[in-house]
Amino acid sequence: EKGGYEHFMIKEIYEQPKAVRETMTSRVAKDDSGITFDELKWTKDDVAGIKKIAVVACGTAYHAGIVGKYLIENLARIPVEVDVASEFRYRSPLVDDQTLAIVISQSGETLDTLAALKEAKNLGARTLAITNVVGSSIAREADQVIYTWAGPEIAVASTKAYTTQLVVMAMLATYMGAIKGTLAQEKVSELCNALRELPNQVHELLEDVEPIKTFAQQYGFNEDVFFIGRSLDYAVALEGSLKLKEISYIHAEAYAAGELKHGTLALIIEGVPVIALATQHDVYEKTLSNIKEVKARDAVVIGIGLKGDKQIEKYVDHTIFIPATNKFLTPILSVIPLQLLAYYAAVTRGCDVDKPRNLAKSVTVE
Ligand code: M6R
Numbered sequence: 001e002k003g004g005y006e007h008f009m010i011k012e013i014y015e016q017p018k019a020v021r022e023t024m025t026s027r028v029a030k031d032d033s034g035i036t037f038d039e040l041k042w043t044k045d046d047v048a049g050i051k052k053i054a055v056v057a058c059g060t061a062y063h064a065g066i067v068g069k070y071l072i073e074n075l076a077r078i079p080v081e082v083d084v085a086s087e088f089r090y091r092s093p094l095v096d097d098q099t100l101a102i103v104i105s106q107s108g109e110t111l112d113t114l115a116a117l118k119e120a121k122n123l124g125a126r127t128l129a130i131t132n133v134v135g136s137s138i139a140r141e142a143d144q145v146i147y148t149w150a151g152p153e154i155a156v157a158s159t160k161a162y163t164t165q166l167v168v169m170a171m172l173a174t175y176m177g178a179i180k181g182t183l184a185q186e187k188v189s190e191l192c193n194a195l196r197e198l199p200n201q202v203h204e205l206l207e208d209v210e211p212i213k214t215f216a217q218q219y220g221f222n223e224d225v226f227f228i229g230r231s232l233d234y235a236v237a238l239e240g241s242l243k244l245k246e247i248s249y250i251h252a253e254a255y256a257a258g259e260l261k262h263g264t265l266a267l268i269i270e271g272v273p274v275i276a277l278a279t280q281h282d283v284y285e286k287t288l289s290n291i292k293e294v295k296a297r298d299a300v301v302i303g304i305g306l307k308g309d310k311q312i313e314k315y316v317d318h319t320i321f322i323p324a325t326n327k328f329l330t331p332i333l334s335v336i337p338l339q340l341l342a343y344y345a346a347v348t349r350g351c352d353v354d355k356p357r358n359l360a361k362s363v364t365v366e
Contacts, residue, residue: 007353009155009247013339017203019150019160020332023167024195032192034185035175040128040144047179050100053080054125056088056116057104058363060158063239064104064130064165067331070232071169074328075183075191076176085112086366089119097124105129106153106161107362108136115366117141130168132161146172155354156361157247159339162239163202166332170195173328194326198333201323205336209344212337215302215318216344219273220248226268227254227338228294229277230287233304236331237277240338247356248345257290270298275338277304278312279322279330291315304334 005011027036053072055065062084069080083093085103089112095101101120105113108131117138121127129142132150139145148164174191177183219225225244227237237254244252255264257276268274274294278287292315295301303316306324313319322333346353 006347007155007343009157009159009343009353012153012155012160013336013343014206015151016160016163016336017199017206019164020167020202021199022149022151023164024171025149027171028192028195032189032196034178034188034192035171037146037171037175039146040175042175042179044179047076047176049098050078050126051098053078053100053102054088054093054095054120055080055082055102055104056085056113056120058085058110058113060162060239060242061104061106061110061113061165063235063242064162064169065102066235066238067166067232068102068104068169068173070235071173071328072176075173076180077182078176078180083116085110085116088116093119093123095120095123095125097126099123099125101125101127103127103129103138103142104131104165105136105138106132106148106150106158106165108133108138109362109364110138111364111366114138114141130165132164154361156356156359157243157342157353163332163335167195167198170329170332191326191328194329197325198329201325201333202336204323205333209340211318212320212340213344216341217348219300220250220345220348222271222273223251224267224272225250225252226264226272226274226294226299227252227277228257228260228274228290230257230283230290231280232327232331233277233280233287233334236334236338237275239335240275240342243339243342244345246359247342247353248349248351249357250345257287260290260293265293265297268294268297268299272299274299274301275304275341276301276316277334278309279304279306279334280327288312288315304337306330
């Protein structure tokens with residue numbers, strides 16, 4: 001059942017090129033002309049009626065929501081709030097009939113997310129579920145559903161569900177931007193074209209895992225690891241940090257790189273591993289200066305950069321390069337080395353990778 005792999009998690013990591021492709025099938029036009037969602041069929045009026053979007057989810061799905069906020073606000077210019085589901089219900093959220101509530105859940109059974117969905121419905125919101133499980137409770141409760149088509153995810157640590165949630169977010173933001181007219185046709189085509197290249201690029205990243213394995217073995221016994229990045233890189237840092245904590249039990253924290261000097265820099269001392277993501281052009285120089293700040297405290301920095309970046313290597317100890325893509329799609333690629341790092345760290349430490357202590361695959365209690 002593990003198809004020759006040692007764990008479900010690594011099998012599922014390697015299934016990502018296929019999963020990402022399936023998520024796009026029949027949605028991204030072959031001629032790059034646009035995105036279709038047969039399950040939505042939204043009109044200009046439908047999209048114009050959305051004054052605000054509330055994204056609600058837990059854990060990894062919440063991290064996909066943070067990326068979603070960035071994409072929808074940039075491409076479709078609709079304000080987006082993202083909440084952890086267990087908080088949403090208890091803060092009297094400002095949700096009404098002009099709000100679209102988007103809930104994201106791999107399993108479709110997470111109790112807090114389901115309850116948040118019901119709450120949003122009660123407040124009059126239109127609801128859309130993004131889930132991987134057909135006919136799940138969340139799929140049945142929502143007005144509309146987009147399935148991620150990642151195939152069954154067995155390992156507790158979510159991998160292919162996350163990358164396919166990101167693909168859905170990118171398609172949805174492009175779809176809404178195109179309908180609304182905030183996104184020029186040329187940009188739509190660029191995004192479609194970049195989306196269609198993703199499966200091969202994910203595949204390419206999975207071909208050379210040796211350096212990542214080596215880092216994991218080298219740093220796998222450190223007690224603290226920091227992940228830093230700005231904008232979309234920060235969102236991915238959050239996910240990389242959760243993955244490492246969850247399966248390797250290493251204390252990991254993610255910070256918006258610019259936030260470091262407001263406290264956390266005090267923890268950066270000689271030999272502390274810092275994973276620094278620097279894939280976003282518009283904040284690249286700023287991120288580099290944050291990398292220099294941690295290097296000056298003798299941290300060991302592993303940089304995640306875009307292929308072709310000649311500068312980053314001068315400032316970090318090791319670099320992992322990801323293929324160049326549209327800036328809105330980088331999270332789908334940059335998270336892959338972080339998944340692998342977490343996996344190999346857990347293996348190095350002899351952890352129960354697929355069933356980490358204290359955790360369940362789907363959390364059906366509050
Ligand atoms: O099934 P869901 O997507 O609703 O699950 C949400 C979280 O419990 C889940 O993503 C969790 O954070 C993962 N174990 C992380 O790898």
